[in-house]
Amino acid sequence: MxxxxxxxxxxxQEQFPQGAAYGTLRKLGDGWAEMSLxxxxxHLRPGGTVSGPVMMGLADVTLYAALLSRIGLVPLAVTxxxxxxxxxxxxxxxxxxxxxxMLKVGRTMGVGEVFVYSEGGEEPVAHSTMxxxxxxxxxxx
Numbered sequence: 001m002x003x004x005x006x007x008x009x010x011x012x013q014e015q016f017p018q019g020a021a022y023g024t025l026r027k028l029g030d031g032w033a034e035m036s037l038x039x040x041x042x043h044l045r046p047g048g049t050v051s052g053p054v055m056m057g058l059a060d061v062t063l064y065a066a067l068l069s070r071i072g073l074v075p076l077a078v079t080x081x082x083x084x085x086x087x088x089x090x091x092x093x094x095x096x097x098x099x100x101x102m103l104k105v106g107r108t109m110g111v112g113e114v115f116v117y118s119e120g121g122e123e124p125v126a127h128s129t130m131x132x133x134x135x136x137x138x139x140x141x
Contacts, residue, residue: 002071055116077134090121097119111130113130
């Protein structure tokens with residue numbers, strides 16, 4: 001693992017403060033991460049369920065954390081593809097959480113998957129696969 005939980009948590013707070021709107025880092029390992037989000041009225045769509053963009057945001061930031069665990073603090077690693085399947089209705093006003101796992105990390109791309117859950121539920125409410133672009137390393141002369 002290239003970074004510690006504390007280093008990544010501090011990096012996200014300092015360099016990506018808007019990320020707190022998408023979730024809070026809970027756990028970090030080599031190539032995986034878990035984040036959670038407390039759901040409030042602002043996260044709900046008509047019909048009383050968590051909106052798709054909220055789940056997508058949590059999934060995206062969680063995979064970013066998993067990727068950085070492998071490549072270090074690389075701010076310009078960016079999402080190039082995100083596919084998500086909404087599997088079941090998440091409980092309203094119940095925290096959601098995500099677990100991301102990197103499937104492959106190369107020199108220029110990382111591919112991973114994320115499962116999103118309602119707190120207390122055993123079945124995932126969403127499943128996402130993503131690709132991240134990793135910027136080239138700068139060579140010092």
